[in-house]
Structure formats: structure tokens, C-alpha cells
Amino acid sequence: xxxFKLFEAEYKFMEIIWEHAPVNSTRLAQLCAEILGxxxxxxxxxxxxxxxxxxxxxENAMVTYLVEKxxxxxxxxxxxxxxxxxxxxxxxxxxxxxxxxxxxxxAAELKKIIDDNRNGKGE
Amino acid sequence: MADLVLTVLNMxxxxxxxxxxxxxxxxxxxxxxxxxxxxxxxxxxxxRMIFPYSFxxxxxxxxxxxxxxxxxxxxLQEIPQNKxxxxxxFSGHSxxxxxxxxxxxxxxxxxxxxxxxxxxxxxxxxxxxLVLMVLWTVGILVLLxxxxxxxxxxxxxxxxxxxxxxxxxxxxxxxxxxxTRPVSVxxxxxxxxxxxxxxxxxKVILPSGICRDNDAESxxxxxxxxxxxFYHIKRRDYLVKPLAFLGLSxxxxxxxxxxxxRLFDRDMEMSCDEGAVHVLNAEEKDNYAVxxxxxxxxxxxxxxxxxxxxxxxxxxxxxxxxxxYKNPRRSAAVLSAVxxxxxxxxxxxxxxxxxxxxxxxxINVLVMCNAEGSQFPDTILLLGYDADRDGINVTFVPxxxxxxxxxxxxGRLSGYAxxxxxxxxxxxxxxxxxxxxxxxxxxxxxxxxxLVDAAGGVEFDVPARMVYDDPNQNLHIDLQAGRQxxxxxxxxxxxxxxxxxxxxxxxxxxxxxxxxxxxxxQKGELNLSADNVYRLLSExxxxxxxxxxxxxxxxxxxxxxxxxGSVNFVEIPVVVDNDYPWTLHLDQEKxxxxxxxx
Numbered sequence: 001x002x003x004f005k006l007f008e009a010e011y012k013f014m015e016i017i018w019e020h021a022p023v024n025s026t027r028l029a030q031l032c033a034e035i036l037g038x039x040x041x042x043x044x045x046x047x048x049x050x051x052x053x054x055x056x057x058x059e060n061a062m063v064t065y066l067v068e069k070x071x072x073x074x075x076x077x078x079x080x081x082x083x084x085x086x087x088x089x090x091x092x093x094x095x096x097x098x099x100x101x102x103x104x105x106x107a108a109e110l111k112k113i114i115d116d117n118r119n120g121k122g123e
Numbered sequence: 124m125a126d127l128v129l130t131v132l133n134m135x136x137x138x139x140x141x142x143x144x145x146x147x148x149x150x151x152x153x154x155x156x157x158x159x160x161x162x163x164x165x166x167x168x169x170x171r172m173i174f175p176y177s178f179x180x181x182x183x184x185x186x187x188x189x190x191x192x193x194x195x196x197x198x199l200q201e202i203p204q205n206k207x208x209x210x211x212x213f214s215g216h217s218x219x220x221x222x223x224x225x226x227x228x229x230x231x232x233x234x235x236x237x238x239x240x241x242x243x244x245x246x247x248x249x250x251x252x253l254v255l256m257v258l259w260t261v262g263i264l265v266l267l268x269x270x271x272x273x274x275x276x277x278x279x280x281x282x283x284x285x286x287x288x289x290x291x292x293x294x295x296x297x298x299x300x301x302x303t304r305p306v307s308v309x310x311x312x313x314x315x316x317x318x319x320x321x322x323x324x325x326k327v328i329l330p331s332g333i334c335r336d337n338d339a340e341s342x343x344x345x346x347x348x349x350x351x352x353f354y355h356i357k358r359r360d361y362l363v364k365p366l367a368f369l370g371l372s373x374x375x376x377x378x379x380x381x382x383x384x385r386l387f388d389r390d391m392e393m394s395c396d397e398g399a400v401h402v403l404n405a406e407e408k409d410n411y412a413v414x415x416x417x418x419x420x421x422x423x424x425x426x427x428x429x430x431x432x433x434x435x436x437x438x439x440x441x442x443x444x445x446x447x448y449k450n451p452r453r454s455a456a457v458l459s460a461v462x463x464x465x466x467x468x469x470x471x472x473x474x475x476x477x478x479x480x481x482x483x484x485x486i487n488v489l490v491m492c493n494a495e496g497s498q499f500p501d502t503i504l505l506l507g508y509d510a511d512r513d514g515i516n517v518t519f520v521p522x523x524x525x526x527x528x529x530x531x532x533x534g535r536l537s538g539y540a541x542x543x544x545x546x547x548x549x550x551x552x553x554x555x556x557x558x559x560x561x562x563x564x565x566x567x568x569x570x571x572x573x574l575v576d577a578a579g580g581v582e583f584d585v586p587a588r589m590v591y592d593d594p595n596q597n598l599h600i601d602l603q604a605g606r607q608x609x610x611x612x613x614x615x616x617x618x619x620x621x622x623x624x625x626x627x628x629x630x631x632x633x634x635x636x637x638x639x640x641x642x643x644x645q646k647g648e649l650n651l652s653a654d655n656v657y658r659l660l661s662e663x664x665x666x667x668x669x670x671x672x673x674x675x676x677x678x679x680x681x682x683x684x685x686x687x688g689s690v691n692f693v694e695i696p697v698v699v700d701n702d703y704p705w706t707l708h709l710d711q712e713k714x715x716x717x718x719x720x721x
Contacts, residue, residue: 037284038283042282090271092369093319097316102420102439113443114409118409
């Protein structure tokens with residue numbers, strides 16, 4: 001078992017610190033903007049959270065890690081989706097998929113249609 | 124406020140009608156119509172949902188619907204104003220004082236003042252109106268707030284989304300779709316379905332689950348998805364859909380538009396599917412369908428628990444569509460484009476009659492009244508309103524006025540009007556009198572009787588005993604001389620009587636004019652609102668007059684003197700033909716006075 005579980009984004013953030021620590025927090029914000037595409041405020045928020053959890057230390061604007069890579073696992077985001085969306089995206093987004101997932105039977109049916117089409121062309 | 128609600132209702136019904144037609148076209152053409160084109164069709168509905176105005180054309184298919192809608196809207200919008208007016212008259216306040224403020228501007232728009240006065244009156248219907256309005260507003264707020272909050276949350280969750288780590292793939296797809304500006308692609312473990320978000324600088328969000336694997340299949344899948352999403356961005360769907368949602372929020376009470384929104388959304392996705400496979404080769408097209416299928420089933424593990432389940436699933440339809448989809452041949456594309464243009468002109472434009480009329484705050488209307496069962500008008504008059512002038516001009520045009528005709532030579536106006544369409548009469552009289560006539564209204568004496576009866580009769584001093592019988596015309600006149608209240612039937616006798624006058628028709632015109640004056644002067648006492656008048660007229664009259672203007676004109680006539688409601692009678696100078704005493708010629712020397720006064 002890992003001592004800590006992080007979300008994927010936090011893990012990527014930690015990876016930057018493992019590589020560059022000790023790192024000045026301004027420089028860290030720059031790095032995060034380049035590599036992760038984060039805003040400065042996002043970097044500082046995540047930094048503060050991880051400091052509070054005891055994974056990082058931020059002293060005099062120098063950031064270092066307190067936990068090694070091996071001690072950390074990635075947490076699945078399953079629960080988070082429901083928590084953060086309440087199951088609903090705004091109606092005005094153009095989402096690639098919407099509605100119920102396909103049942104196995106429906107998926108098989110569609111697979112057959114695609115295959116038939118492919119074979120039809122081959123003949 | 125009442126204006127706003129009525130305008131929205133008008134828009135909602137118009138948009139709903141357009142949506143139904145598009146649903147029908149889309150349904151009957153099925154796969155023949157590429158979704159890229161049906162996507163364009165929905166933009167027509169969107170325009171109708173958001174913009175109350177449009178251009179006019181003879182190709183408008185909205186015809187009666189739009190005309191009637193505008194009529195009812197105008198009727199309802201006039202009600203508060205008239206109510207307020209009558210209320211003041213009844214309660215004994217100076218009618219002039221009240222009516223002085225809503226004068227000329229009101230000819231076009233029932234002013235806000237009327238509405239305010241009306242709310243003070245607080246009739247039961249007003250309460251109902253208020254309740255409906257509150258409900259409507261609450262509905263809008265609920266939809267906007269709910270989606271706004273969920274958007275805020277989404278932004279919060281996506282703050283930690285990280286940049287997609289394969290810039291070469293982004294570049295390739297961006298080039299294939301020919302995006303003109305760089306688009307950032309992010310991945311997040313908090314989403315299951317890829318989407319575009321952001322209004323100013325749209326970003327693509329990918330679920331990080333599909334970004335991990337590096338095999339060829341996953342690479343293809345990412346490529347398909349990116350192409351689809353970039354197509355959205357290229358076509359500005361990230362702006363169009365919020366706009367459509369905004370429109371839907373305004374029209375939330377209209378079920379047809381909910382269906383339209385749903386179908387629009389589906390067509391939007393399907394046209395992006397088409398756009399994506401357009402740049403892929405035939406082999407990859409089937410792989411694109413597989414990607415769709417896999418995405419919809421792979422996500423199922425997570426999505427099972429989400430509350431999105433009330434949506435029907437589009438994936439089936441999309442997979443089938445894309446499997447069968449062939450890049451449209453040039454001819455099909457041209458035909459579809461023509462169809463879209465036809466629909467756009469037909470559904471976007473308003474019927475033309477709405478455009479004619481009140482130009483520069485001016486309107487001149489030809490009114491013709493014929494005996495029941497006769498095609499020849501006996502009474503022809505011209506109503507002229509000008510915002511810059513006090514009151515309304517009324518000119519009785521003698522029916523025996525000589526009219527030059529190309530084919531038959533000179534004839535009488537009445538005969539000309541009976542044998543030609545009203546538009547031709549309008550044109551002819553415009554030419555003869557030098558007055559630009561914009562519209563016409565034509566009705567028979569039956570409507571005239573109803574009008575007088577609806578007004579509760581008109582008090583009038585009948586100048587002489589009138590007796591006349593003409594079984595051929597079904598005309599029986601028997602009127603006592605002296606002051607009396609004339610009901611519709613008696614009023615008809617009065618205005619049709621001509622036998623006893625030495626001057627014939629001209630004397631009759633004088634009586635008609637006096638009668639009209641008397642009727643208009645007692646308007647303060649009668650409870651006949653403009654919309655009632657209009658309703659009576661509309662049943663049997665022929666007109667090309669836009670309903671809103673008709674009602675505006677009637678209410679202008681009903682206004683008290685001094686408040687723009689006075690009537691100026693303008694006489695047409697005529698000379699009697701020496702040889703034929705029943706024929707009148709326009710006195711050319713004095714005729715200029717008529718066109719000057721209009």
C-alpha cells in the first residue's frame with residue numbers, strides 16, 4: 001500500500017518537483033504553465049494543498065518534497081466525477097458523447113453493422 | 124413589459140413553426156440531407172428565437188401565420204393603452220391631459236405609459252398576466268442559474284487539467300481541419316467524454332484515460348476525436364450552442380423548441396462526425412465508427428452512475444450514419460445548399476404586406492365601402508395620417524369622378540373600382556390626386572352596420588324625411604327627419620340615401636361626412652376599443668394593411684380632439700360635366716390643395 005494517494009494532475013505536478021527540487025515557487029509556476037498549461041493561481045492552490053497534506057515544504061519561496069515517488073499511488077477519479085459534476089455538464093457544452101452508455105447488446109449490434117459494411121466493401 | 128412578453132410569444136410561435144417545418148424536411152429527406160446542411164437549417168430557428176425583426180420578401184412561407192400573429196400581438200399590445208384611455212374618460216379626468224402624452228409615437232408602438240396605467244387598474248386579467256410573467260422569468264433564471272453554477276464548477280474542476288502531451292498529434296489534426304489558430308488541448312481524469320469549452324479561447328478537454336496508451340489504435344482514436352472537436356471549434360459551435368441555449372432559456376415554455384434544441388445538438392455532433400471523416404480515407408471512416416462505439420461503451424463503467432441517463436443515446440444513430448455516409452456528390456451538395464437557401468429565405472423573411480405602409484410616420488389609406496352583394500363601392504374615402512400633422516385627414520372621393528382608362532376610355536371611379544383589383548384603384552387614385560396612397564381597406568355595408576351597432580348607435584340630426592325603395596338592390600329606406608340615435612340599419616339608410624338630393628351624390632357625401640364626424644365626436648362616450656373595431660372589420664374586409672398599423676390608425680381616430688385625434692375633412696374640388704350631370708371632373712386648378720394637405 002502507498003502512503004499517499006494523489007489525483008493524476010497532482011501526481012504530474014509532483015513529478016515536476018521531483019525533477020527540479022529544490023525550486024523557487026515563481027520558477028515552479030513558470031514550469032507548470034509550460035508543462036501543464038496551468039494558471040499561476042492553480043499552481044499555488046495545488047502547492048498549498050500538498051503542503052498542508054505534508055507532501056511538500058514551501059520555505060522562503062523554495063519548494064522541496066518530503067515524500068518520495070515510490071510512496072505515492074494514483075487515485076482513480078471515479079468518485080470525483082460524480083462529486084464535481086453532480087452528474088451534469090452545462091447544457092451549452094458540445095460534448096462528444098451524451099446520454100446512457102451503450103448496453104453490451106447494443107454495442108454488439110453496432111459492431112456488426114460496422115463489420116458488415118467493411119466486408120461489403122471487400123467483396 | 125407587456126410588449127416584451129407579447130413579442131417573445133410572437134417569436135416563440137414563429138420559431139416553433141419554423142422548427143416544425145425543418146423537423147419535417149429533415150425527417151422526410153433522412154440520409155439524403157447531409158447533417159452539415161441540416162445543422163445550417165437550425166440556425167434559421169435560432170435566428171427566429173433570438174431576433175424579433177427580419178426582412179420581408181414575397182417568398183416568405185410564414186404567410187398568414189406571421190400576419191395573424193402580428194395582428195394578435197398588436198391587438199393585445201393596444202389593449203392596455205385603450206383601457207387606460209377609456210378609464211380616464213370615464214372617471215371624468217381631462218382626456219386631453221392623458222392622451223396628450225401618448226400621441227404620435229404610439230401610432231407605431233403601444234407605449235409603456237399605457238402599460239403602467241393598466242397595471243394601476245389591476246383587472247383580474249392583469250393578475251393572470253403578472254403570474255405568467257413571474258413564472259416565465261423564474262423559468263429563465265432557474266435554467267441560467269443551474270447551468271451557470273454547473274459551468275462554474277466545471278471550470279473549477281478543470282483548473283488542474285493538464286496539457287495534452289502529444290503536440291504532434293494536435294498539429295496534424297489541426298492542419299487536417301485547417302484551423303486558423305492554435306487551440307490548446309488538455310487532458311483531465313475528471314471527465315469521461317471529450318468536449319470543447321471556453322467562449323473566448325476554446326479548449327479541447329480529453330479524458331486522460333484515452334491519452335495514456337501509445338499504440339496505433341489509440342493514436343487513431345485520439346486523432347478521430349481531435350478532428351471532431353476541432354471541427355466544432357472551426358465552426359464556432361462553442362459560441363453557437365451557448366447562444367442556442369440562451370434562446371432555449373427564453374423560450375423554455377415551448378416544447379417544440381426543446382425538441383429542436385435536442386435535434387440541433389444531434390445534428391451538430393453528426394455534422395462534426397461528417398467533417399471528421401471527410402478528411403479521412405474510406406478505410407479510416409469505419410475506424411471512426413469504431414471509435415464512436417468504443418468511446419460509448421468504454422466510458423460505460425464510469426457513466427453508469429451518472430445522472431445523465433435521461434438522455435436518449437445518440438451513438439447508435441451516429442454510428443449508423445457514419446457507416447453509411449459517403450462524401451456528398453457535388454450535385455447533392457448543391458441541391459442541399461439550394462434547399463438551405465430556400466428555407467432561409469422562406470422562413471427567415473416576413474410576409475411582404477408587413478413592410479408596406481407607414482413610411483416616415485406617414486400613412487394614407489384608401490377606404491372603400493360597397494353595398495352588400497355589389498362589387499361597386501359607393502363610398503370611397505381617403506384616410507391620411509402624418510406624424511408631423513395634427514389629426515387625421517379624411518377625404519371623400521366622389522364615386523362619379525371621371526377616371527381615364529387605357530382600354531375603355533373615361534369611366535366613373537365606382538365602375539373602375541368594381542372592375543379592378545384594389546391595388547389598381549390605389550395606384551389610379553394616387554396618380555389622379557397626386558397623393559401617395561399606401562394601403563387599402565375594403566368592406567361592405569354589412570360591416571358598416573355592425574360597426575355602428577357595436578358603437579351603440581350614433582346620435583344624428585337627420586336633415587329630411589327619407590323614403591326610398593329599390594327591390595333590385597334590396598334597399599328600403601324609411602327615415603324620419605330630426606335628431607335621433609341611429610342604429611346600424613338606420614345609419615345604413617342614411618348614408619345610402621341619395622334620391623331626394625338635388626345635388627345627388629355630392630349631397631350624399633356631405634351627409635356621410637357629417638355622420639362620420641358625429642360618430643367620431645361621440646367616441647368619448649362609447650366603449651368601443653380599437654381592437655374591437657378591428658375585430659369587427661377583420662371578419663369581412665379586404666386589406667393589405669398591416670394589422671398593427673390598422674389598429675394604430677383606428678385608435679388615432681378615436682383619440683379626443685387636441686390629442687392628435689381631430690379630423691380634418693379635405694374636400695376634393697370637382698366640376699360637374701355640362702353634358703352628363705352624373706359625371707364629375709376633378710378641378711385641375713384646385714386639385715393641388717388635396718395633395719398639399721396630405
